[in-house]
Amino acid sequence: MKMNHHYSELKESYLFVEINRRVTEYQKAHPGCDIIRMGIGDVTRPLAKSVVEAMTAAVQEMGTTEGFHGYGPEQGYDFLRQAIQSYYAGRGVQLEASEIFVSDGAKSDLANILGLFDADNTVLVPDPVYPTYVDDNITDGRKVIYAPTSRENDFLAMPDPAVHADIIYICSPNNPTGAAYDRAQLKQWVDYALANDAVILYDAAYECFVSEEGLARSIFEVEGARRCAIEICSFSKIAGFTGTRCGYTVVPHQLQREGLELNKLWLRRQTTKFNGVPYIVQRGAAAIFTPEGMAEIQANLDYYRRNAKVLAQALDQAGIWYCGGHNSPYIWMRCPGGMDSWTFFGWLLEKANVVGTPGVGFGPCGEGYFRLTAFGDAEKTKEAARRIQEAVRSLEG
Ligand code: PLP
Numbered sequence: 001m002k003m004n005h006h007y008s009e010l011k012e013s014y015l016f017v018e019i020n021r022r023v024t025e026y027q028k029a030h031p032g033c034d035i036i037r038m039g040i041g042d043v044t045r046p047l048a049k050s051v052v053e054a055m056t057a058a059v060q061e062m063g064t065t066e067g068f069h070g071y072g073p074e075q076g077y078d079f080l081r082q083a084i085q086s087y088y089a090g091r092g093v094q095l096e097a098s099e100i101f102v103s104d105g106a107k108s109d110l111a112n113i114l115g116l117f118d119a120d121n122t123v124l125v126p127d128p129v130y131p132t133y134v135d136d137n138i139t140d141g142r143k144v145i146y147a148p149t150s151r152e153n154d155f156l157a158m159p160d161p162a163v164h165a166d167i168i169y170i171c172s173p174n175n176p177t178g179a180a181y182d183r184a185q186l187k188q189w190v191d192y193a194l195a196n197d198a199v200i201l202y203d204a205a206y207e208c209f210v211s212e213e214g215l216a217r218s219i220f221e222v223e224g225a226r227r228c229a230i231e232i233c234s235f236s237k238i239a240g241f242t243g244t245r246c247g248y249t250v251v252p253h254q255l256q257r258e259g260l261e262l263n264k265l266w267l268r269r270q271t272t273k274f275n276g277v278p279y280i281v282q283r284g285a286a287a288i289f290t291p292e293g294m295a296e297i298q299a300n301l302d303y304y305r306r307n308a309k310v311l312a313q314a315l316d317q318a319g320i321w322y323c324g325g326h327n328s329p330y331i332w333m334r335c336p337g338g339m340d341s342w343t344f345f346g347w348l349l350e351k352a353n354v355v356g357t358p359g360v361g362f363g364p365c366g367e368g369y370f371r372l373t374a375f376g377d378a379e380k381t382k383e384a385a386r387r388i389q390e391a392v393r394s395l396e397g
Helices: 005-009 015-029 049-062 078-089 106-116 132-140 183-195 262-273 279-287 291-318 341-352 378-396
Strands: 100-103 122-127 143-148 167-171 199-203 229-234 247-250 322-324 330-334 369-373
Touching: 005 132, 015 341, 049 279, 049 291, 078 100, 078 279, 100 106, 100 262, 106 132, 106 199, 106 229, 106 247, 106 262, 122 132, 132 143, 132 167, 167 183, 183 199, 291 322, 291 330, 291 378, 341 369, 341 378
Parallel strands: 122 143, 122 167, 167 199, 199 229
Antiparallel strands: 100 247, 229 247, 322 330, 330 369
C-alpha cells in the first residue's frame, strides 16, 4: 500500500478549523462572554420565499408516482441549465446549455476540475486568496507558484510575462480582499493564458456583489475567454445555498488543449463520478431566476451590502485603511498598531469579543491584514462595528 504523501505537505490545519479552536479555547476560559463571529464567510439570511415554495412543491411531487424523480442527468436538469443560460444572456453572455454543468457547489468543482489536468503542471495562485486552491493542488502534487498582491496593486495581481503558468486561478470579486477585476484587466489575463496555452479557473462565487460599471461578473464577458477559461460559480452567496448545496461550472466547447475538448472530458468525468444534484434542490435553485426570486434575493444582498457599509463607516471613523465592501461582502482591513494578523485576531477577540479572519491565513501577502464579513445579522454587525471602533480608539489613547 502506498499513501498520498502530499497530504503531509499541507499546513497543519485548515484556517477556519484553527480559528474555531482558538475561539473555543477563549470561550472556555471566559464563559458567558458575548462573542460576535465575523470570521467564516457563511451567510445568515434565510432562503428566499420563492426558493422554499419551489422546493416544497418538488418534495410533494416526489411523493407521487407521476412526479417521482430518481437519478437525474449528471450535468443537471434542463430547466435549471436553461435558467442559468438566461441569467447569462441577460448580461450579454451567450452560452449553450451543454456548456453548463450543475454542481453541488463551487468547492467540489474547484477541486474536481483538476482531474482533467496532469499533475505535472504549474499552478499560479494569487496571494492572498481562498485557501482551498492551494490545498487542492498540493494534494495532487502540482507545483504552486504565487502572484503577490498588496495595497500597491490594489490587491489585484496582473500577469507577469516572465512567469509561465499552466493553470491560473482568478477569484473576482476576491475572497478575502474584495478586489474585483475590470474587463480590461481580465483581458490581460486572457491574453496571457492564450500565450501560455494555460487554462484559467475563474471563481465567480461572489459575482452577484458586483455593482460597479466596468467590472466583470463573468470572464466570458471578455473576448477570447472561451478558448482559455472555465468559470466556477455557486448559489451559496447569491441565494444563501451554503447549506442547500448547489452551483454550476461553465466549460465552453471552444476550450481545447492537446486536441481534447475540455467540455467533453468534464462531461465524461461527471457522468462517471457524479450522480447529480437532488431534483428538489435544483427546483429551488431554478426559482432564484424567476422575477419574484430575483427580487427576494436582491433584498437579501442589499441587507448584506448595508452591513458592509456599517463596517466601512466604523473603519473610516477609526481611521483604519481598508478595501472591499463595495463589490464584495468582505472588508479587508489593515491591522491597527502595526499588529500582525494573528496578534490582531487575539487582541480583537479579547478587547471586543469579535472574531474575524487573520489575513495571513489566506497567504503570506495577507500578513498584517484582517477580513471582516458582512454576511452577519444586522444588529450584531452594528454592535461589532461599535466594539471594533471602541477597541481601536483605546489603542490610540
Ligand atoms: N469560492 C470562494 C472564493 C469562496 O469564498 C467559497 C466559499 O466561501 C467557495 C468558492 C465555496 O462555495 P460553495 O459553497 O459553492 O462550495
